[in-house]
Amino acid sequence: MKKTNKTKQNYAIAKEIYASYGVDTEKALKQVLETPISLQCWQGDDVAGFESKGELSGGIAVTGNYPGAARNIDELRKDAEKALSLIPGKNRLNIHAIYGDFEGKAPDRNKISPKNFASWADWAKGLKIGLDFNPTLFSHPMASDGLTLSHPNKRIRDFWIEHCIACREIGEFFGKKLNNTCVTNIWAPDGMKDVPADRLSMRKNLKDSLDKILKKKISPKHNLDAVESKLFGIGSEAYVVGSHEFYMGYATEKQILLCLDSGHFHPTETISDKISSTLLFVPELLLHVSRGVRWDSDHVVLFNDDTRAIFQEIVRGSFTKKVHIGLDFFDASINRIAAWVVGANNAKKALLEAFLEPNAIISKAEKEGDFTTRLMLSEEFKTLPLGAVWTELCEREGIPTDTWAEVKAYENQVLSKR
Numbered sequence: 001m002k003k004t005n006k007t008k009q010n011y012a013i014a015k016e017i018y019a020s021y022g023v024d025t026e027k028a029l030k031q032v033l034e035t036p037i038s039l040q041c042w043q044g045d046d047v048a049g050f051e052s053k054g055e056l057s058g059g060i061a062v063t064g065n066y067p068g069a070a071r072n073i074d075e076l077r078k079d080a081e082k083a084l085s086l087i088p089g090k091n092r093l094n095i096h097a098i099y100g101d102f103e104g105k106a107p108d109r110n111k112i113s114p115k116n117f118a119s120w121a122d123w124a125k126g127l128k129i130g131l132d133f134n135p136t137l138f139s140h141p142m143a144s145d146g147l148t149l150s151h152p153n154k155r156i157r158d159f160w161i162e163h164c165i166a167c168r169e170i171g172e173f174f175g176k177k178l179n180n181t182c183v184t185n186i187w188a189p190d191g192m193k194d195v196p197a198d199r200l201s202m203r204k205n206l207k208d209s210l211d212k213i214l215k216k217k218i219s220p221k222h223n224l225d226a227v228e229s230k231l232f233g234i235g236s237e238a239y240v241v242g243s244h245e246f247y248m249g250y251a252t253e254k255q256i257l258l259c260l261d262s263g264h265f266h267p268t269e270t271i272s273d274k275i276s277s278t279l280l281f282v283p284e285l286l287l288h289v290s291r292g293v294r295w296d297s298d299h300v301v302l303f304n305d306d307t308r309a310i311f312q313e314i315v316r317g318s319f320t321k322k323v324h325i326g327l328d329f330f331d332a333s334i335n336r337i338a339a340w341v342v343g344a345n346n347a348k349k350a351l352l353e354a355f356l357e358p359n360a361i362i363s364k365a366e367k368e369g370d371f372t373t374r375l376m377l378s379e380e381f382k383t384l385p386l387g388a389v390w391t392e393l394c395e396r397e398g399i400p401t402d403t404w405a406e407v408k409a410y411e412n413q414v415l416s417k418r
Helices: 007-020 024-032 074-086 114-127 156-178 199-213 244-254 272-278 304-315 336-356 361-369 371-383 386-395 403-413
Strands: 037-041 092-096 130-134 182-188 225-227 256-261 287-289 290-291 296-299 323-327
Touching: 007 024, 007 386, 024 386, 037 074, 074 114, 074 336, 092 114, 092 323, 114 130, 114 156, 130 156, 156 182, 156 199, 156 225, 182 244, 182 256, 199 244, 225 244, 225 287, 244 256, 256 272, 272 304, 287 296, 287 304, 296 361, 304 336, 323 336, 336 386, 336 403, 361 371
Parallel strands: 037 092, 037 323, 092 130, 130 182, 182 225, 225 256, 256 287, 287 323
Antiparallel strands: 290 296
């Protein structure tokens, strides 16, 4: 996109203002472009997948009936490409196991293999992006009572163990094929609606299942394993087997990634404060950046205080090489591509703001015990001209400032015809 004179002038002024605080805006722009965000494929079709068209289960619900949801793998890829074209930087796509290229004949989940995802790897290679992966332990007859890897029935546990082992192999395949490390994240919906008499047995089962899943060693160059907790879900309000404490302990023992989902904790908790603590005990983190609203964990990400605090903490702690950033929300009440673009760009904007923060000055005041200066400067920096730098970033990447016009045109030309 040709740079406008107004954008050029605004950026020059912003660059000078940031420089007066010792911040190099060109360096910040480069850092943002080098930090990928993994988009969740399930935003494009309301977590339907291509295995079957059964109802969602496992404490997951999608509300809304906005027209134009992707109905097949080609439509989903086309929609994802459109979204990726409106988000700066080289990003990634995160795929659930129900999104294989099954050609109308989906194997049962414990029988899926890399061949079911080979076309995804070819697609990603063409776009020069990385892929991430997730076992799908919900919306299946073997998960109908809300338990999978922790189930008291060994036959059911073994089925899901086999599924997760297959998913790790697919993650390894992606990593090798794309020469780009895949993060395979395990989240199980296991829990109970009311208070159980025996909490321990199910957690012992879950630990044993995970041990079996992770038994095979896979090069971290190709695949990284992550485990994800949740506070509660629909149908598991009283008890979730895989609590934060469970997975914090397990990830620490196994030295694998811990996934922190910003919608999976109490509404008054923020994951930004957990990042520095957990990285003292686990090698790396996976973040699922979302927005919890009361009991729903998956609203579109906003450029709000919680989002800004997450990225501020990543940058302040120099954690960009230890934290893998993904999105996790699904909203069927609005244009699905707009949801992707708005959520991802808000995350990118928060990341840019964090790289532009004159943290050296704030840290110096803190180390000198001058907390008054720390507070005053922290507040003053909030009104620095971030918008001018963001507009410059988008123009350099060929992304129009009015992304909604692009999305609306795509809706008229493509989505409305579905």
